[in-house]
């Protein structure tokens with residue numbers, strides 16, 4: 001009998017322990033939205049399970065939250081807020097701008113690569129660069145310089161490559177082509193160097209481009225470590241990804257330093273590019289000039305190519321939209337007495353309102369910079385009532401915002417360029433509802449330039465070629481780097497119109 005009661009007691013003890021542990025490990029059910037949070041582990045288990053589909057997972061979570069905002073906790077003191085709420089976005093990017101800088105955590109992750117360039121600095125260092133750059137980005141001379149570079153790259157490289165692919169019936173990776181285009185272009189803008197990555201001889205430039213890409217991907221990979229201490233240990237020991245990162249940074253810095261040195265010595269002087277506009281200030285050291293240039297290359301490198309790659313993928317299954325774009329381009333071309341293949345002027349590009357809408361609609365659903373993060377300097381309460389503490393991070397989730405019913409209505413997940421058109425003209429959206437180019441004092445400086453480049457390429461390609469996207473009905477997977485790139489690229493077959501060739 002005594003043995004029996006000991007057994008019952010022991011069983012009862014085990015059962016109680018089991019129930020207690022279950023309770024301890026169960027997600028806190030105080031509310032049924034937001035990130036599932038476990039005692040001690042916070043949202044880490046869910047983060048680890050969903051890291052490979054981070055954007056989709058976080059979009060779903062935010063869509064289910066009453067104000068499209070969720071608080072996130074992870075062990076190791078990582079706390080923050082992720083929001084897809086335009087009022088919160090306006091608050092962090094404009095109304096309370098001073099309280100939400102990039103912050104030390106963000107800056108330290110990218111510092112080895114970007115130093116103190118505009119993209120990776122706050123306060124005075126950022127202000128000086130912003131002032132010079134925003135003045136220069138608004139000059140007619142810089143706009144003409146960009147226009148000229150884009151036109152030459154299209155005529156002498158992009159179109160001949162596509163014609164050749166059509167002739168030889170070779171499949172191309174369109175994403176790769178567009179990235180090379182953008183890289184050549186932004187290097188010309190930054191320091192008037194043509195790396196020749198697209199179709200040129202490209203020997204020196206290709207190494208620079210590869211190293212730049214590795215450095216960007218590996219630096220941004222640091223954001224996804226469950227335990228940030230890990231990358232710091234790897235960096236200290238110089239192993240694995242951190243060793244590769246160091247090597248790629250050395251290659252990028254050597255390439256840039258050589259050009260800057262030669263420019264400072266007065267050789268190859270040219271007064272059109274960004275470098276020459278910053279060299280004018282004798283307080284800028286060669287290292288700082290390098291940081292400035294690298295930040296600009298990063299900003300303009302694969303943002304436009306990302307947008308255009310998704311744009312061409314969408315067009316492949318939307319002949320109705322393609323027809324409307326074609327008809328608009330044809331009308332403008334005929335009105336201005338041009339032949340197919342002639343470059344379009346700035347004014348003609350500006351008149352392409354439907355094309356502008358179709359590209360914007362692409363970026364609404366596939367924003368080149370899908371999520372962006374700042375730090376919180378002092379405790380604050382966001383407009384929707386969310387409490388945020390000092391040293392927490394705050395991310396505005398552009399990818400999720402493009403998919404929020406609260407912002408875009410019931411048809412938010414449909415691709416509809418018409419939603420941007422009012423009385424036949426493109427209607428801009430409030431940048432806090434559509435923060436694809438950021439908003440407030442740190443808004444993207446290259447927005448106009450980006451549209452010039454994207455519209456010039458789209459107009460030139462669509463009039464002259466048919467593209468057949470391999471697996472066009474499957475949404476391509478993406479790689480989460482600083483920008484939204486397609487995993488495995490975008491393989492396409494190309495047919496030059498009027499040649500009678502078939503795919």
Ligand code: HEM
Pocket residue numbers: 118119130133186295296297299300301303304307367368369372373435436437438441442443444445446447449450
């Ligand atoms: C579709 C194309 C583009 C998109 C979607 C885009 C988007 C963005 C976003 C979201 C930011 C804010 C990043 C942050 O602060 O964390 C930004 C900043 C910036 N962008 Fe762009 N960008 C594009 C093209 C370009 C181009 C072609 C340039 C020219 C080189 C450029 C230059 C810059 C610069 C200099 C900044 C930093 C502004 C500052 O911090 O004050 N962007 N861009």
